[in-house]
Amino acid sequence: MIKHIVMWKIKEDVDGNTKIESSKIVKDMLESLKEDIQEIVELNVGINIVENDSSYDIVLDSKFKSIEDLNTYQKHQDHLKVGKAIAKYIESRAVVDYEF
Structure with missing residues (x-):
């Protein structure tokens, strides 16, 4: 299984x-x-x-069966559409992907 965690600071x-x-x-x-x-x-x-100063404002915690599924998700048209739509709200982001 793959964990995909993304954190954003919001403008x-x-x-x-x-x-x-x-x-x-x-x-x-x-x-x-x-x-x-x-x-x-x-x-x-x-x-x-x-x-606090080191806090991020929002977190996405997601799970996938494989790295291939994560890659499919990242290239999916709906994911790309949402990414484009939220971009105006984002000050910065951090990402961690790991296998468990």
Whole structure:
């Protein structure tokens, strides 16, 4: 199994939205991927609740059966569409992929 974890720092005031409002928009878009991409075994999205200098604002924690399934997910048109849509909200991101 493969774990794919992505964390984002969200920009302040995008399209008049607060950081928390933007985080909820991003969360909804990411969660929609579960319905559209069959390679996803599990997908959870969380919004940070403890603010400090090293905190990220939102996390995607997902699971795939194989590295091939992860690669298929990353190239899937719905994943690319969501990635493009959330880009305006993103200040920075960090990614970890590991086998377990």
